[in-house]
Amino acid sequence: MGPLITQGIISPEWNPILAFVIGMAFGFALEQGGFSSARKLAGVFYGYDMIVLRVFLTAMLTASVGLLFFNYLGWIDYDLIYVNPTFLWSLIVGGAMVGTGIIMAGFCPGTSFAAAAIGKIDAMVFIGGLAIGVFIYGETYELIWQGIYEAADFGRIRIYETLGISSGLFMFLFIIFALVLFWLTIPIKRKFSQRNLKY
Amino acid sequence: MNTQTPKKYMNPYLAGFILGLALLAAFYLTGRGLGASGAIKSTVTAVVKTVAPEHAEKSHFFTKYFQGDKSPLNSWLVFEIIGVVFGGFLSGAISGRLKLRIEHSPKITAKKRLIFAALGGVIVGMGAALGRGCASGAALSGMAVLSTAGFISFIAIFGTAFLFAYFFRKLWI
Numbered sequence: 001m002g003p004l005i006t007q008g009i010i011s012p013e014w015n016p017i018l019a020f021v022i023g024m025a026f027g028f029a030l031e032q033g034g035f036s037s038a039r040k041l042a043g044v045f046y047g048y049d050m051i052v053l054r055v056f057l058t059a060m061l062t063a064s065v066g067l068l069f070f071n072y073l074g075w076i077d078y079d080l081i082y083v084n085p086t087f088l089w090s091l092i093v094g095g096a097m098v099g100t101g102i103i104m105a106g107f108c109p110g111t112s113f114a115a116a117a118i119g120k121i122d123a124m125v126f127i128g129g130l131a132i133g134v135f136i137y138g139e140t141y142e143l144i145w146q147g148i149y150e151a152a153d154f155g156r157i158r159i160y161e162t163l164g165i166s167s168g169l170f171m172f173l174f175i176i177f178a179l180v181l182f183w184l185t186i187p188i189k190r191k192f193s194q195r196n197l198k199y
Numbered sequence: 200m201n202t203q204t205p206k207k208y209m210n211p212y213l214a215g216f217i218l219g220l221a222l223l224a225a226f227y228l229t230g231r232g233l234g235a236s237g238a239i240k241s242t243v244t245a246v247v248k249t250v251a252p253e254h255a256e257k258s259h260f261f262t263k264y265f266q267g268d269k270s271p272l273n274s275w276l277v278f279e280i281i282g283v284v285f286g287g288f289l290s291g292a293i294s295g296r297l298k299l300r301i302e303h304s305p306k307i308t309a310k311k312r313l314i315f316a317a318l319g320g321v322i323v324g325m326g327a328a329l330g331r332g333c334a335s336g337a338a339l340s341g342m343a344v345l346s347t348a349g350f351i352s353f354i355a356i357f358g359t360a361f362l363f364a365y366f367f368r369k370l371w372i
Contacts, residue, residue: 002226002227002228002230003226003227003228003229003230004227004228004229005228005229005230006229006230010228015229015275015278016275016278017278018228018229019229019275019276019277019278019279019282020278020279020281020282020285021282022221022224022225022228022233022279022282023233023278023279023280023281023282023283023285023286024282024283024285024286024289025217025218025220025221025224025282025286026218026221026222026233026279026282026283026286026335027282027283027284027285027286027287027288027289027290028217028286028287028289028290029214029215029217029218029221029286030214030218030283030286030287031286031287031290031291031294031296032208032209032214032217032290032294033208033209033211033214033215033218034208034209034211034214036287036290036291036296037302038302038316039302039303039304039371040208042370042371043371045360045361045364045371046364046368046371046372048372050211051208051211051214054211054212054215055211055212055214055215055218056215056334056339057215058211058212058214058215058216058218058219059215059216059218059219059222059339059343060219060339060342060343061219062215062216062218062219062220062222062223063219063220063222063223063226063232063339063340063343064342064343064344064345066219066220066223067223067226067343067344070223070227075227076226076227080230081226081230081231081344082230082231082232082344083344083346083348084331084332084337084340084341084344084346084348084349084352085331085348086346086347086348086351087331087348088351090329090330090331091330091331091337091348091351091352091355092351092355093326093329093330094326094327094328094329094330094331094337094352094355095326095330095337095338095351095352095353095354095355095356095359096326096355096356096358096359097322097323097325097326097329097330097359098322098323098326098327098330098333098334098355098356098359099326099355099356099357099358099359099360099362099363100319100322100326100359100360100363101318101319101320101321101322101323101324101326102319102323102334102356102360103319103359103360103363103364103367104315104316104318104319104322104367104370105315105316105318105319105320105323106316106319106370106371107316107319107320107323108235108323108333108334108335109235109236109238109239109323109327109333109334109335110233110234110235110283110333110334110335112235112320113235113280113283113284113287114283114284114286114287114290115287116284116287117283117284117285117286117287117288117291118287118288118290118291118296118297118298119291119297119298119299119300120300120301120302121299121300121301121313122301122302122303122312122313122316123316125313125316125317125320126316126317126319126320126323127239127320128317128320129316129317129318129319129320129321129323129324130236130239130320130321130323130324130327131239131242131243131324132317132320132321132324133320133321133322133323133324133325133326133327133328134236134239134240134243134324134325134327134328135243135247135324136321136324136325137260137324137325137328137329138243138244138247138258138260138261138328139258141258141259141260142258142259142260145260145328145329146259148329149329154347156346157346157347157348158344158345158346158347159345159346159347159349159350160345161347162347167345170345171345182212
């Protein structure tokens with residue numbers, strides 16, 4: 001029963017190899033999906049390209065529904081999976097900064113590595129910026145960020161607990177929501193596709 | 200590197216499904232999802248620790264990414280990102296997209312594109328450190344386990360990008 005390494009079924013020595021192989025699939029899917037192009041990625045914010053919404057939500061649905069089924073079938077212990085802690089303010093402020101950077105650069109950290117891999121110089125420059133950003137953050141951590149980083153800790157909570165419904169019902173509603181969004185991307189893209197340029 | 204016309208991109212739903220399977224595999228094997236900004240944090244920490252070890256020991260931020268003498272580079276996400284680079288390269292090679300170039304809208308110069316890519320990178324770097332992850336680690340992996348944090352990250356990241364899209368429209372359209 002999974003997670004295999006957490007449970008000691010596979011030795012942790014396999015970690016680097018597994019990380020590399022899973023990373024390869026991740027990078028391959030990102031590049032094939034078009035995330036290696038900043039202009040394609042930014043398209044979702046102007047309506048001329050919808051890959052971000054389509055790829056991102058499909059990946060999220062595949063993994064979240066998969067995990068619930070794995071749990072139901074007894075293949076994975078759902079309680080042993082890492083749940084991101086909810087520190088409300090750092091999530092909101094940090095997320096807003098990431099969003100601002102994404103609309104300026106057309107990359108997020110994951111996509112920039114796939115883009116740099118195929119020779120996008122703008123992606124390499126973005127990665128340099130990331131490193132500088134992390135360094136500045138590290139040097140000013142106690143001064144500026146620590147308070148907000150540690151504030152409003154709600155623990156490792158799940159969205160269906162927050163909403164007070166069952167995981168199954170939440171998943172069902174979210175699937176409906178995603179399908180509506182997928183359907184909406186068709187007329188939106190058609191409307192703005194005259195802006196569709198050659199990447 | 201390749202004079203042929205690049206192949207079309209994969210169907211986005213199929214690419215998303217493959218990405219989702221990679222994410223599911225990460226959870227099944229290791230109990231953790233995917234990420235990217237964590238690899239940057241480890242790398243920057245490794246550099247700071249090498250150049251100024253005493254300084255790194257004093258920082259409340261950098262000490263989170265190393266324990267004792269263990270190298271911060273020896274982390275799961277670093278190997279994962281090396282894999283991402285190989286996987287991206289492989290995909291680009293198959294589809295004829297390997298080319299050293301600066302991609303930008305014809306309405307802006309390459310220099311302007313690089314300035315905004317660098318600035319955006321700095322802001323994302325700081326934001327991902329503060330928000331405990333980026334679009335892959337915090338939002339995608341966070342939502343896959345149905346964590347409340349993942350959904351808040353997703354709304355904050357994409358909401359802000361939509362909100363500011365108007366001000367940066369000249370970079371893209």
